[in-house]
Amino acid sequence: MTQPLPHRHSPSIKDVAERAGASTTTVSRVLSHPEAVRPDLRQRVQQAIDELGYRPNLAARRLRQQRASLIGLIVSDIRNPFFTEISRAVEDIAYRHGLRLILCNSDEDPAKEQSYLELMADEQASGVILSPTLELTRRFRAGQHPFPVVMVDRAPESSTPSDLVLLDNAPAARRLTEHLIAQGCRRIALLAGSRSSTGRERQAGYEAAMREAGLVPQVVALRPLAAEGQAAAAALLAQAERPDALLATNGLLLLGAWKAVREAGLAMPADVAVAGFDNNDWTTLPEPAVTVMAQPTADIGRTAAELLLQRMAEPGRPPRRIVLEGELLVRGSSAFRPPAAAPARPLHPAASAA
Amino acid sequence: MTQPLPHRHSPSIKDVAERAGASTTTVSRVLSHPEAVRPDLRQRVQQAIDELGYRPNLAARRLRQQRASLIGLIVSDIRNPFFTEISRAVEDIAYRHGLRLILCNSDEDPAKEQSYLELMADEQASGVILSPTLELTRRFRAGQHPFPVVMVDRAPESSTPSDLVLLDNAPAARRLTEHLIAQGCRRIALLAGSRSSTGRERQAGYEAAMREAGLVPQVVALRPLAAEGQAAAAALLAQAERPDALLATNGLLLLGAWKAVREAGLAMPADVAVAGFDNNDWTTLPEPAVTVMAQPTADIGRTAAELLLQRMAEPGRPPRRIVLEGELLVRGSSAFRPPAAAPARPLHPAASAA
DNA sequence: TTGAAAGCGTTACCAA
DNA sequence: TTGGTAACGCTTTCAA
Numbered sequence A, B: 001m002t003q004p005l006p007h008r009h010s011p012s013i014k015d016v017a018e019r020a021g022a023s024t025t026t027v028s029r030v031l032s033h034p035e036a037v038r039p040d041l042r043q044r045v046q047q048a049i050d051e052l053g054y055r056p057n058l059a060a061r062r063l064r065q066q067r068a069s070l071i072g073l074i075v076s077d078i079r080n081p082f083f084t085e086i087s088r089a090v091e092d093i094a095y096r097h098g099l100r101l102i103l104c105n106s107d108e109d110p111a112k113e114q115s116y117l118e119l120m121a122d123e124q125a126s127g128v129i130l131s132p133t134l135e136l137t138r139r140f141r142a143g144q145h146p147f148p149v150v151m152v153d154r155a156p157e158s159s160t161p162s163d164l165v166l167l168d169n170a171p172a173a174r175r176l177t178e179h180l181i182a183q184g185c186r187r188i189a190l191l192a193g194s195r196s197s198t199g200r201e202r203q204a205g206y207e208a209a210m211r212e213a214g215l216v217p218q219v220v221a222l223r224p225l226a227a228e229g230q231a232a233a234a235a236l237l238a239q240a241e242r243p244d245a246l247l248a249t250n251g252l253l254l255l256g257a258w259k260a261v262r263e264a265g266l267a268m269p270a271d272v273a274v275a276g277f278d279n280n281d282w283t284t285l286p287e288p289a290v291t292v293m294a295q296p297t298a299d300i301g302r303t304a305a306e307l308l309l310q311r312m313a314e315p316g317r318p319p320r321r322i323v324l325e326g327e328l329l330v331r332g333s334s335a336f337r338p339p340a341a342a343p344a345r346p347l348h349p350a351a352s353a354a
Numbered sequence C: 001t002t003g004a005a006a007g008c009g010t011t012a013c014c015a016a
Numbered sequence D: 001t002t003g004g005t006a007a008c009g010c011t012t013t014c015a016a
Helices: A013-020 A024-032 A039-052 A058-065 A081-096 A110-122 A134-139 A169-182 A197-212 A226-238 A251-263 A297-313 A349-353 B013-020 B024-032 B039-052 B058-065 B081-096 B110-122 B134-139 B169-182 B197-212 B226-237 B251-263 B297-313 B349-353
Strands: A070-075 A100-105 A127-130 A149-152 A163-167 A188-193 A218-222 A245-248 A273-277 A291-294 A321-324 A327-329 B070-075 B100-105 B127-130 B149-152 B163-167 B188-193 B218-222 B245-248 B273-277 B291-294 B321-324 B327-329
Touching: A013 A024, A013 A039, A024 A039, A058 B058, A070 A081, A070 A110, A081 A100, A081 A297, A081 B100, A100 A110, A100 B081, A110 A127, A110 A134, A127 A297, A134 A197, A149 A297, A163 A169, A163 A297, A169 A188, A169 A197, A169 A245, A169 A273, A169 A291, A169 A327, A188 A197, A188 A226, A188 A251, A197 A218, A218 A226, A226 A245, A226 A251, A245 A251, A251 A273, A297 A321, B013 B024, B013 B039, B024 B039, B070 B081, B070 B110, B081 B100, B081 B297, B100 B110, B110 B127, B110 B134, B127 B297, B134 B197, B149 B297, B163 B169, B163 B297, B169 B188, B169 B197, B169 B245, B169 B273, B169 B291, B169 B327, B188 B197, B188 B226, B188 B251, B197 B218, B218 B226, B226 B245, B226 B251, B245 B251, B251 B273, B297 B321
Parallel strands: A070 A100, A070 A127, A100 B100, A127 A149, A149 A163, A163 A321, A188 A218, A188 A245, A245 A273, A273 A291, B070 B100, B070 B127, B127 B149, B149 B163, B163 B321, B188 B218, B188 B245, B245 B273, B273 B291
Antiparallel strands: A291 A327, B291 B327
8 A cells, every 4th residue: 555645636537647657548447447448557557546546526527427426315304203214224225336315304395395406406416316395296297307306205196207115105094094993983183294295195094094984084284393293282182072082194293292192181092092104213112102104214215215226227217106015003002901992982884894 | 587498408608608698707707706797798697597597517617616515414323313403403504505415324334434524525525514433533633634624522532623513521421420329329320332432421421420429330332322222221230239220321322221121120210210311302201201411402513514614714713612511301210209319328428519 | 897718627539 | 459639517817
């Protein structure tokens, strides 16, 4: 190992070429297609590179190639553990493929989201993974951006304008709802994230299950923040005829709902059952623990990254919609003891299927 | 609003110049020093920019300027809510200043950290905010990198080779320890993060407090992960003479410790008191809630970003070490009832100061 | 106040 | 297999 020689500026490909007695073209080739250069020359060039501590100038490379080996990840709330896990999985794969990752936080703000998409275009990103706001899922058109897009967690309901990785939202919400109904709950209120397609789909699944059981849906649409969930849940619990179950469409709202129940001094599940999406760490800490629909977060992130890599390799491939299943984890917050508690009121016939 | 005209490639400054009947120089000036261009011409240029939907090519700009308006944030564990909060604060300020932010996750791995620092050099970043591994805090030298560095959460103990934003670690750990001692705890075991200067400093504060109280420190050094904390705590609790208090130097280890106590079926604080760093959300959920030293995370992130901006504006300024204070939040996991429980054994005289 | 032209470091074309 | 050279799009002298 030789020390890098001192340089006023960091060495360029020209310096390497001079020192190796070769042309810049050859140096460039050694960097990108080493097999196209004869071994002895290649080695001389490589040695010059090492001795000078040469590192290619990315700006020059990008200017020339009109493309950066860089991908973007735009999440809607970095503080939501769901997205943190996804970030981690994506970052892991990007790092292993030598791709830079720019992580952006849109904060559920369409303007910020738009600004970050423009940033990605300006940076000539090779691809973007995105959990879009509701506005964007509606506005989004294939080929609208100068890079391929993979949507995670959220997507247009009918069309598939880009690769997608999603939970099976409506059925998952339905399963949660049916579980609560089977436990004897009748007045099940939903705290639904209003900013995303995902919140909407989960709401639809809930409503379908309620209707089939002959029960009346009660939905509160909210920004997906714990504080909002807590306030809304507190209001619901203060009603004369309060809900006997609270269901939340994401982990933050679920946390808020849980806190509201505790603040109200109510017992879970005897007074109010509680359940929701996202198997976050905290859900197993209280006694009783909280029933959740666990999402395969690492899988979602990994799949999205792999989908993006595949599309970068083969841009023409038709977009794929990958739907993953959640896992219902029944815990104390919704499990009545004795297990088979008799329903308070007779069930609507359709509910017996639940 | 006119539609951007169709273009094979995105329009360049040359296209704008032609359309406005001006030179590329003038267009460039309109972009960076508009006041140096006469109003009527400036307006004509601006109109051409708008009509073409022109966006400057960042690669070309960087190649020319040898500098990117982009900063890096390298955290050691993105899943630790402490760093998530910091990321959010930094991202917020970067966004408001029109600076791109690249967020990287070193995973406590010095090799990955090094690789990301090289990435930042390659990207010609204007500055980097970093929570360094222990290895880096030892190796770091001022002026080693082609960009200014601000360290957060961790730092060399004695020197100040860069701007720093830190918690007052040793005193904070001392306060926590003294609190436990005042509650009557005697066999206080510490779960210490071994990978960071911060873990070391907190360990030192704990040891000082223990020694002063005439108590024997018991330290387990660990990688800062919940699973490690849980395993280590379980082992401690299985001992013949088990600890009567568990203290953890970060939020992840604290979570692990808490889980181990519960798994062991022990009562908090009667059998074992539990306390630690980081006022994470989950700490208020269990009954009893968990005593913590709250860190001003948003402040830390904001301060680091502001420090970096200041240094980018004025590179010559001597580095500053900003030390913030934590807030001790005493909760049930360490609060014995009745409040003033008599110590099991007489205290060492020095402890009366606690 | 404006413009011409050089040059940032790289890659890709084409010729040898 | 190798090298000369133009071009990527921008900013920055320098001169007018």
